[in-house]
Amino acid sequence: MAPNMSSAPVNATSAPNVVFNVFEGCEHQVEGILFDLTLQVFNVIIGIPANILVICVLIQNRKEPSTSDVFLGSLAFMDAYFGIVPPISFLNFYHWHNKEVWSSIKFAYGVKDTSGPLFLSCICLDRFMAVVFPVLFGQLKPVKYRVILTVIVFLLTFAYSAAKTVGGLPNFEKVFTGEILATFTWMTMCNVCILRALKKSRGAGKDDMHPMKKRAFKIVLSILCIIICNYLPPVALFPFEDHYTPDVFRCYVQPVGFAFLNISSTIQPLVYLSRLDKVPFLPDNCVKRFFPCCERKSNEAPKKEGNPA
Template identity: 75%
Template sequence: MDRNVSSPLNSTSLPTPLPLNTTADINATVKPFSVFDGCDHQVEGILFDLTLQCINVIVGIPTNLLVIAILIRNRKEPTTSDIFLGCLAFMDAYFGSMTPVIFLNLYHWQSKDVWSAIKFSYGVKDTSGPLFFSCICLDRFVAVLFPVMFGQLKHIKYRISLSVLVFCLTFAYSAAKTVGGLPNFEKVFTGEILATFTWMVVCNVCILWALKKSRGAGKDEMHPMKKKAFKMVLSILCIIVVNYLPPVALFPFEDHYSEDVFRCYVQPVGFAFLNISSTIQPIIYLSRLEKVPFLSDACLEKCCPCFSTQKKTPPAQNPPA
C-alpha cells in the first residue's frame, strides 16, 4: 500500500476542511498537524523502520558509493547490467541520505514542506528499486534464454533508453505521491510491487532452470559466463525474498487488520524490509567480486569477512630430507 496514503511516517495529509456554512469552533474540531498521523502512542513500527534506515546511513551509503566508484572504474569493460546497477546504487544512496532529515523533522522541525521532500524520496525508493531490479532480471533473462537476440540488443543505447523510462516513471510516481489526494493512488504501489515481484521470480526461476539444463549429461562445470549469470541470479533471488516478500505477503490482507494496526504496525514493518534493500543490494554485489578495488584485503576482512573471497593457499612445504 502506498505510504503517501496510509503510512503515518510519510503522511502529510491535511485535516478535512469544515463545510463553508459551519459555525463550530475551528480550534475544537480541526486537529493540529502531526507527523505521526494518529500513531503518536503506537510508534514501535515506525521506529523499527527508522532503525533499519539508520543502517542505510551507516552501511548503505558508503557501500553504494563504493559500488558507483567500482562501476566507473570498470567503465572500459562494463557488463550489460552495470548501468542498471549504477542507477540503483545512486537512488539508494540518495534515499539513505534522507534518513537524518526524517529524524529531524519527526522530533524537531515538524514541517509539512520537509515532509513533501521526504515523501518524494519514499516515492523514489518505492519505484526505482523494483523497476531497476526488473531491468536486471530482464537483461539476464534475455542473455541466458535468448542469446542471439541478446547479441543484437547488446548496445548500451537500449539500456540507456530503458533507464530513462524508469527514471520518468519514478519521478512521475514520486511527484504524484508528493502532491497527494489522488483517488485510489495506494493501489498503484500494490499493483507495482505484485507485478514486479512476480516478474522477477518467474525470470529467475526460468534462468536457473535454463542454466542447470545447459550443463548436459556428465558435465559438472558450467561455462564461466553462465556461472557468473547464475551467481547474479542467486543474489537477486536473495534480495527478492528478503526485501520484497514481506510487503507482498502482508499488504494484500489489509482488510484483515484494524485501520490503526495496519497503519501503525503492519505497513511500517513491511516497508522496513523494502527500505533495507538499500544496504543489502550493494553488500551482495560487493561480495560477488573477486577483488574489491580501493580497499585492502585486511580492511575488508576486518569490516566484513564475507567480502574476502580470495582463497588462501597453504605455503608449500619443503620435502623431507
C-alpha cells in the same frame, strides 16, 4: 509517522508549524515503527557509503562495463539518495517543521517505492535475455537500449513521486500495491527461468556444471533470495489491507512491510560488493573483515573485477 511518508499525519502539508510526532496515532503500538526506524539507521550508516562505493567501482570499470552497469549505477544512485532521507526527516519532524522539506521527503519516498523495483526488474530482464535468449541478447547489446529503458524508468519514477507528493488522488496506494506485485512476479519468474536454464546447460553425460556457469548460478540464486526477503513481506501483506483494522495496518503492517523494502538500499550494494574479486578503494584488512568471500576468491584465482551475471 516517519517510517513511510504515505502514512504521515494528514495535516502536515497544510500546517507546517505543527510539532510532528514520529508515532502520530500509534503511541501505544510503536513496535512496528521502531522496527522500521532501526533498519533505516542501517541505510544511513552502511547503505550510503556502500552505494557510493558501488558507483565508484562502476566508474572505475567504465572501460569494460557489463550490460547491467547502467541499471546498477542508477539503482545505487537512487539508494544513496534515499539514504539521506531519514536524517532530514527527523530534523524536519523535530526542528524545522518546513512544508517544502516535507514535500521533498514525500517525493524521496516515492522515488524509493518505484525506482528500486523497476531497476531491479531491468537487471533481471538483462540477465534473463543473456541466459535464455543469447542470440537476441547479442543484437540488443548496445548501451543505447539500456539508456532508453533507464530514461523510461526515471520518467515513471518521477511521475509516481510527483503524484505521491501532491497527494489526494483516490486509491493511489493501490498503484504501489499493483507495482510491487507485478515487479515481484516478474523478478521471481526471470530468476527461476535463469536458474533452470543454467541447470540444463550442463554438457551431456556430465554431472558438474561449468565453473563460470556454476558461479552465475550461485549469483542468481542469491539474488532470488534477496528479492524474496525484501519484496515478499509487502507483497504478502499489502494486498490484504481491507482485512486489517486501520490502526493495525497503519501501525504494524505498513511500517514492517516498508522496512523490508527500504533495507534493500543497504543489502543490494553489499551483495554486489561481495561478488567482486577485489573491492577497490578499501584497505585489505577491511576487505578481510567485511568481505571474506572476496578475499577467498582473490586467493584462489586472481581475476579481473567483474559485475553481476
